[in-house]
Amino acid sequence: MRDIEKDEGVAIQMFTDAAARGSPVAMGELSEIFFFKGDDLPCFRWASAGAACNDVKAIAILADFFHHGFLGLRVDSAEVRRLLTINLEKNALSA
Numbered sequence: 001m002r003d004i005e006k007d008e009g010v011a012i013q014m015f016t017d018a019a020a021r022g023s024p025v026a027m028g029e030l031s032e033i034f035f036f037k038g039d040d041l042p043c044f045r046w047a048s049a050g051a052a053c054n055d056v057k058a059i060a061i062l063a064d065f066f067h068h069g070f071l072g073l074r075v076d077s078a079e080v081r082r083l084l085t086i087n088l089e090k091n092a093l094s095a
Contacts, residue, residue, distance in 0.1 A: 008033070024050050028057035035061050040071050051083065059087045 012033060018026035027050030034043035044065055050058025063083035069075040 019046065019049070022053075024053035024055035024058070027053060028055035028061075031058045031061045035064075040065075044071055054086070054090060056087050056090045059083050059090070063087070 012030065015026040015030045015033070019030055027046045031043050031047035031050055034040075034046065037043075043061065047058045047062040047065065051062045060083075063080045065071065065073055066076045066079045066083070
């Protein structure tokens with residue numbers, strides 16, 4: 001395995017370019033990057049966009065926003081259940 005230097009800025013730019021071209025996977029990756037950085041607004045933006053394109057990572061992160069009420073969202077158990085059901089179905093189809 002080669003030692004490859006990681007550059008988060010380059011990764012974010014590459015994923016942003018791919019997401020702008022409509023890649024749901026890139027949207028999910030961006031939502032995850034911003035989730036772990038604690039940057040809720042871009043995380044929510046990319047999770048919402050990715051979830052609309054059925055990306056399982058984005059759906060799970062969006063469900064977390066509704067579960068915890070991040071960004072002042074109303075805690076919504078029904079929405080969490082709906083999103084997680086979609087996620088389970090997507091995972092079952094890909095298995």
